[in-house]
Amino acid sequence: MNTSPSSSPRSLRRSESSHRATLEAALDLCTEKGYGRVTIEAIAARAGVSKKTIYRWWPSKSAVLLEAFTERLVTATPFTDTGDIAKDLRTHITGAVDILAVPPFGPAYAGILSEVHHDDELAETVRTQLIEPRFEEAVGRLRSAQEQGQIPPDADLHLAVEMLYGPVYYRHVLRKPMQDAEAVGKLVDHVLRSLGAVATR
DSSP states (O other), X not given: OOOSGGGSHXXXXXXHHHHHXXXXXXXXXXXXXXXXXXXXXXXXXXXXXXXXXXXXXXXXXXXXXHHHHHHHHHHHXXXXXXXXXXXHHHHHHHHHHXXXXXXTHHHHHHHHHHHTTTOHHHHHHHIIIIIHHHHHHHHHHHHHHHHTTSSOTTOOHHHHHHHHHHXXXXXXXXXXXXXXXXXXXXXXXXXXXXXXXXXXX
């Protein structure tokens, strides 16, 4: 480890504390004011850090909230392997629905998505740091089920992932009521049937 003053254990702890405080401040403000009214100035004031500190780590408020959202989504939607692909997909999709259905995460992600159409850098960050890694993890979980004989070997796993996530994000973006547990179960069963698998409950 670099032992220079800028990377001393105390300095690192302070940096990590400031980083965490910034993420939490951004989420709190998003809950209180709504995504559109959150500013870097407000985040800095709430977190007790300088604007310069925030801009050293993130280029915009969208980037701050994207990291906070991604961190929470990854925690809430693990790709577990219990040996039952239907059960595991229901658990995974339900976790995503639960995050998107409530503040601050749902509104924060909706706000981020509203900006990707005119912010190429943000769009690239969303793709590379959130969408693509999660997509590949989902394909990996389906491939594991395929190797276990639960999904036919000729199934299009990439298309299956799009079929699973599409309805969830469609409802989120259009602000339609999110799926309940029964609807999530039907979605998962439908996708698995389309692959030639037999969903179980």
